[in-house]
Amino acid sequence: MDFAALTERCRTTLRALDLPRPFDVHAFCAQVGRDRGRPLSLLVMDLPPDAPCGLWVSTEQRDYIVYERATTPLHQEHIILHELAHVLCGHVEGAGLGDEHARRLFPSLSPGTVRRVLGRGAYSSEEEQEAELLASMILQRAGRARRSPRVTDPDAADHLRRLESGI
Amino acid sequence: MSTPVLPYLVITGLLLFGLAQKLYGLRRRRDDPVRWAVCFCLASLAMATAFQWFTDAIDEGSGVPHLADALSDVGAMCAAGAGRVFLIHVYYPVSSARVRARRSYAGLAAAVVMVAVLFVAVPPEPDTGHAGAHVDAVYLYVYVWYIAIALLSVSRLGLRYSRLADRSSLRLGLRVIVAGSACGLAFLAVKAVMLIGEETGRPLGWLDQSVDLPLELSTEALLLAGVTIPAWGDRLGTLVRWVGDCRSYRLLHPLWLALHETNPGLSLMPRTGGRYWRRDVGFLLYRQVIEIRDGQLALRPYVHPGATEVARDLGRRAGLPDEEIRAAVEAATIAAGIAAKAQGRGPTDMPSPPPAPPLGPDLDAEITWLTKVSRAFAGSPVVPATVASLTEPSGDGTTL
Numbered sequence: 001m002d003f004a005a006l007t008e009r010c011r012t013t014l015r016a017l018d019l020p021r022p023f024d025v026h027a028f029c030a031q032v033g034r035d036r037g038r039p040l041s042l043l044v045m046d047l048p049p050d051a052p053c054g055l056w057v058s059t060e061q062r063d064y065i066v067y068e069r070a071t072t073p074l075h076q077e078h079i080i081l082h083e084l085a086h087v088l089c090g091h092v093e094g095a096g097l098g099d100e101h102a103r104r105l106f107p108s109l110s111p112g113t114v115r116r117v118l119g120r121g122a123y124s125s126e127e128e129q130e131a132e133l134l135a136s137m138i139l140q141r142a143g144r145a146r147r148s149p150r151v152t153d154p155d156a157a158d159h160l161r162r163l164e165s166g167i
Numbered sequence: 168m169s170t171p172v173l174p175y176l177v178i179t180g181l182l183l184f185g186l187a188q189k190l191y192g193l194r195r196r197r198d199d200p201v202r203w204a205v206c207f208c209l210a211s212l213a214m215a216t217a218f219q220w221f222t223d224a225i226d227e228g229s230g231v232p233h234l235a236d237a238l239s240d241v242g243a244m245c246a247a248g249a250g251r252v253f254l255i256h257v258y259y260p261v262s263s264a265r266v267r268a269r270r271s272y273a274g275l276a277a278a279v280v281m282v283a284v285l286f287v288a289v290p291p292e293p294d295t296g297h298a299g300a301h302v303d304a305v306y307l308y309v310y311v312w313y314i315a316i317a318l319l320s321v322s323r324l325g326l327r328y329s330r331l332a333d334r335s336s337l338r339l340g341l342r343v344i345v346a347g348s349a350c351g352l353a354f355l356a357v358k359a360v361m362l363i364g365e366e367t368g369r370p371l372g373w374l375d376q377s378v379d380l381p382l383e384l385s386t387e388a389l390l391l392a393g394v395t396i397p398a399w400g401d402r403l404g405t406l407v408r409w410v411g412d413c414r415s416y417r418l419l420h421p422l423w424l425a426l427h428e429t430n431p432g433l434s435l436m437p438r439t440g441g442r443y444w445r446r447d448v449g450f451l452l453y454r455q456v457i458e459i460r461d462g463q464l465a466l467r468p469y470v471h472p473g474a475t476e477v478a479r480d481l482g483r484r485a486g487l488p489d490e491e492i493r494a495a496v497e498a499a500t501i502a503a504g505i506a507a508k509a510q511g512r513g514p515t516d517m518p519s520p521p522p523a524p525p526l527g528p529d530l531d532a533e534i535t536w537l538t539k540v541s542r543a544f545a546g547s548p549v550v551p552a553t554v555a556s557l558t559e560p561s562g563d564g565t566t567l
Contacts, residue, residue, distance in 0.1 A: 003437055049468040053461070068464065074533050075460040123435050132435050136457070140450055143530065160328055162257045164337055166201035167394050 006126070010134045013088060014141065023142035025077045029065065029084060038062055040087070042080060044069045054079035056086050063087060081135035089134065091127045174380075175219040178387050182213035185395045192398070200268060201256040205394060208249035212387055215242030233291045233304065240310050241279055247317035248275030254320050278313045282306040307362055311355045318355070322348040325393075336400025340393045347389030354382035412448040415534050416455060422501070422541035423455045426462030429505050433461045456533050466504030469512065471557050474503040478553040485549060490539070498544035499553035506554045 020027045026042060033040030039062040046069050047053060053068040065083040067076050123129045186209040193202050218225065218239035225235035248271065255267045285306035322345050329341035357379050364371040427434050436454050471477075478499035482492035544550060 049464075053464050070467075071460055071464060072533060074530060075457065078457050124432055129435060136435075136450065136453060140453060156328075156331060159257050160331055162201055163324075163328055163341075164332070164334070164397065165196075165199065166205050166253055166257065167337075167340060167397050 003129075006130055006133060010130060010137055013134055014137050017088070017138065019138065019142055025080050029080065032084060032087060033063065036063075036087070040065065040084075042067070044076070046070060054083050056083040078135055078139060081138050082131050085131035085134035085138070086127070089127070089130055091131065172220050174384050175216045178384055178391075179213055179216040179220070182209055182216065182387065182391055185209050185391050186213060188395060188398060200265070201253060204249045204253040204256060204268075208246045208253065209391070209394065211242045211245035211249060212390070213242075215239045215246065216387060218242065231290075236291075237282070237286050237304070237306070240307070241282060244278060244282070244310060244313050245275065247314040248272065248278075250317045250321055251275075254324055257324065275313075278309055281309050285309065307358065311359050311362070315352060315355050318348040318351045321345075322352070334397070334401070336404060337397045339400060340396035342393075343389055343396060344393030347386050347393055350382050350389055351386040354379060354386055357382060409448060412452050415538060416448055416452050418538045419452070419455050419459065419534070419541050421545040422498070422537065423459050423462075425505055425544065426459055426466070426501070429508055430462055430465050433458055433465060452534065453530060456530065456537060459537055460533075463501060463504075466501060466508065469507040470500050470504040471507065474500045474553060474557060477556050478503075478549055481549045481552050481556070487547075487549070491543070491547070492549075494536075494539035494543040495547040495549040497540045498547060499550045501540075502544060502550045502554050503557050506558060510558070 018031075020031065029040050029042055041062065041064050043064055043066045045066055047055075047066070053071070055064075055066040057064040057066060065080055065087075067079040067083070069076075071079075123132050186206060189202065189206050189209060193199070193206065196202055216239070218235045222235040225238070226232055252268045252271050255271055256264045258264075259267055283306075286304065289305040291304035325341045325345035325348065329338050329345065332338045332341060361371050361379070435458070436451065475496055478496040479492060481499075482495050487495065
């Protein structure tokens with residue numbers, strides 16, 4: 001698939017999303033978890049340097065999104081959204097996690113309970129590109145919705161709308 | 168002393184331009200009474216200023232002293248009346264707003280009739296000794312009262328909603344309208360003082376040109392600007408933002424390119440071929456920031472654990488300010504990682520410390536910080552000195 005077609009597919013996915021206003025990535029993850037009927041937990045970790053900087057770990061009961069601690073808040077937000085994009089797009093294949101990393105990161109998690117692991121590394125596969133592009137688009141659209149509305153009174157909001165329409 | 172024509176000419180031209188802009192916007196919303204009120208307000212203000220050009224011609228042609236001034240004042244009252252109707256449509260639901268607006272227009276008509284009657288019944292003196300001033304006209308009491316009420320309402324509404332508006336151009340427009348209303352109220356106060364001075368035999372005609380005229384022109388200019396800023400302010404803001412984004416994109420390019428060449432798999436977007444400005448620069452800039460941060464994480468195993476200390480020490484010895492040292496340290500660790508990877512050294516089990524946090528959590532803060540890092544990467548002497556220091560063989564034949 002060429003990049004233009006991928007962009008169009010991500011736009012279609014994005015249009016169907018109901019982003020919280022003001023945007024908060026934790027609230028958005030919780031909302032996606034509720035919509036899917038599977039709790040979604042966020043875990044921040046010091047990931048090994050040669051491991052992906054973000055992971056979606058899917059078990060029988062719930063989903064986990066693991067993201068790197070040693071980076072900036074915006075980058076962390078983007079990593080979380082990349083993994084969430086995998087969830088939203090229903091991806092099943094991608095860069096997995098080696099047994100050694102899995103044992104180090106999730107010592108209490110039995111390998112048998114893990115259904116799928118997707119990691120954010122390079123954007124070589126189409127699924128990685130799609131997740132990365134959708135994450136960028138979500139955060140770009142969220143940037144416009146990030147500021148919380150100043151008006152909470154519905155009457156004042158209505159007055160303001162008419163005022164804006166007039167001038 | 169004659170009335171200066173040029174300022175009135177300029178203001179009238181701007182008012183007509185603003186009116187044309189609003190009338191153009193009416194094409195799609197012909198039944199919107201709020202927009203009609205704004206158009207009526209601008210047209211009345213344009214009429215009020217236009218009459219000032221032809222003061223002498225109208226007075227001499229009609230043989231009625233100060234007729235042009237009176238017509239101009241009626242224009243200003245119509246603008247104030249339109250402003251009150253505008254507020255009614257903002258405050259009240261559609262069903263009651265129409266009735267109230269009709270009443271307000273009837274009130275305006277009554278005030279204009281009162282002015283006309285007073286102008287005819289108690290005409291101003293043909294020559295008060297200070298040309299351009301007609302401050303002995305009794306109708307001015309009605310004029311001052313009517314416009315002051317409207318401007319007070321506009322100020323109150325403008326202040327309240329400028330605090331609530333989300334759009335920056337609307338906030339700015341409302342604040343400029345409040346400033347215009349304040350100028351207008353000061354203008355009316357001066358007019359009232361002059362009226363009382365005339366009544367009590369202490370004419371203050373000197374106020375007319377030195378204080379009253381600048382206040383009048385400022386009021387009209389500010390009200391016009393405030394009403395039109397929400398329409399063109401966003402476009403101007405978008406243009407300013409686009410220019411800033413293009414600049415940031417160019418400034419971050421050296422750092423991004425070095426990381427991209429080290430790890431091409433981390434680049435998502437197709438290459439722009441230098442024509443980035445033809446695409447969504449804001450999006451490209453966001454990608455640039457994310458890919459720089461990805462590149463930094465990917466380089467961590469290759470960065471010598473001592474790189475930060477070496478770079479900081481070199482920066483201090485060079486006498487750089489703290490902010491420049493921080494940027495140079497981050498740039499130097501990136502350069503050291505790139506050099507180590509290129510030379511086949513590493514990866515190590517001791518990753519370098521995380522990048523310095525930006526000055527805030529949002530994209531603008533990241534861009535501001537990474538721009539400094541990119542500048543240091545391309546130009547700070549600390550960067551090559553750090554790389555050289557880490558690659559020089561130490562006494563036992565190994566590199567640092």
